[in-house]
Amino acid sequence: ENGSASEGEDTEEAAENGEESGGEATSEDATYTIEAGIGLNNKHPQYKGLLEFKEIVEEETDGDVFVETYHSSQLGDDREMMESLQLNTQEVTIPSTAPIANFVEEFTVFDFPFLFPNEQVADQVLDGEIGDRLLGKLEEEEMVGLAYWENGFRDVTNSQHPVETAEDFEGLTLRTMENDLHLDAFSELGANPTPMAFGELFTAMQQGTVDGQENPLATIYLESFYEVQDYYSDTHHVYSPFVFLMSKQFYDGLPDEYQTIVEDAAVEAGEFQREQNRKANEEHLSNLEEEGMEITEVSDEARAEMKEIVQPVIDDYAEEIGADFVDEVYQAVEDAQEN
Ligand code: TK8
Structure with a gap:
């Protein structure tokens, strides 16, 4: 595995190159590479959300953080990808809460049958204090939960x-x-x-x-x-939520400024993803x-x-x-x- 959190000495240079070329970011210009994988295919709103995350992060870091996207379980299933996050051999995955419950059992609650009456209530609970508290528990499992996205009503x-x-x-x-x-x-x-x-x-x-x-x-x-x-x-x-997860080791190795960027990008791309998802489900x-x-x-x-x-x-x-x-x-x- 390519040690994607490798600290380069040429951070500024890479950023400059990104600006000069003015084109698509490439991994060569970047100090940090995020390998992000999901289980669903590239037609699903989850993948569109991931592409949105990529666009925001690469733009806000001037290409210094590069996001490589994978779909269709190319990097493994939900459980395997979470294990890769724990080992820091993969940086991002966006599983359903059901497999997350095998790591942090409190996540089971969101999969209680008929818990959420509609998506708006789900948003409020997940984006509120309770949702936050559960994201916090992921750190004991070497993962950082950055945002809730949506799989939807099953x-x-x-x-x-x-x-x-x-x-x-x-x-x-x-x-x-x-x-x-x-x-x-x-x-x-x-x-x-x-x-x-x-x-x-x-x-x-x-x-x-x-x-x-x-x-x-x-x-x-x-x-x-x-x-x-x-x-x-x-x-x-x-109702199945998705959780945007990042390897804790990778996250901890990012400069503060970049931590804020990836966190905000996960939330913003998540809003876009939920919107797309609800349209699709209709x-x-x-x-x-x-x-x-x-x-x-x-x-x-x-x-x-x-x-x-x-x-x-x-x-x-x-x-x-x-x-x-x-x-x-x-x-x-x-x-x-x-x-
Ligand atoms: C995708 C899974 C999936 C979930 C399932 O990685 O396993 O049925 O609903 O879509 O998280």
């Missing part, structure tokens, strides 16, 4: 039959993220959950190793899941229909029944990660709804 697809009520989960082999709460909640619903890295999912559906999966609309459409799935249901059972339902998927709308009653079934699992995890802390999160959700 919906179910499968190749067997429409999922309209809780009973329809019975017997479905569903790929889940590698997260114990997800595993237990889908078991409780009667499904056969199969945890698997995202990068293996398409093939698993294609080969029939799993009947289905759950992810937000943008992923279902932009990753062409409609090619191997027939039924879509807008269950919206879990557009892609009709795209799925055009591709021939059968769309099932799930009623509020059916959602309430699903919630009731998984409630014992939620209670167990609340106990495990700290009942007082979880109460604070519920309170923050309520407060956000009043605003």
Whole structure:
């Protein structure tokens, strides 16, 4: 690995070169190189957000910090990329909170089924004191959390039959993220959950190793899941945040001024990403229909029944990660709804 935080003696010179050429930044001109990798492909708003981050950082540092972007799990799956951040052999990744919970268990709370009623409430809680506090806990794991981005409300697809009520989960082999709460909640619903890295999912559906999966609309459409799935249901059972993570060792090695730049850029690019993501999630339902998927709308009653079934699992995890802390999160959700 190329020791990307290598301190060059020619910082000023590099910056000058960047200015003189006036063109695209290159890694040769830079003192610092950020290798940034995500699991989703380059059509997804997550990648567009990452390109926005790159543009801001390279412009604000006059090319002295160069950002190399990778998608489609090219650098590994969420877990592997986080491990690379811990070792400082990769600088940035933007995983869902579910795999992060294997490093900092309190992150499990954001994956509680039906916790957030809408995206605006999610924004307020994540961008508020609670979200901040959890980002702080990542430092013990050699990572720095710079901002929350958005994966979105998760919906179910499968190749067997429409999922309209809780009973329809019975017997479905569903790929889940590698997260114990997800595993237990889908078991409780009667499904056969199969945890698997995202990068293996398409093939698993294609080969029939799993009947289905759950992810937000943008992923279902932009990753062409409609090619191997027939039924879509807008269950919206879990809101998945993304977290913009940086290797702590790399971050600590940056000059203060650059730390501020990458932090602000992660937040600003995140605002752009959330916007793009919400647009995508609105557009892609009709795209799925055009591709021939059968769309099932799930009623509020059916959602309430699903919630009731998984409630014992939620209670167990609340106990495990700290009942007082979880109460604070519920309170923050309520407060956000009043605003
Ligand atoms: C992408 C993952 C993914 C997530 C999943 O790296 O694994 O299903 O929703 O999109 O974070």
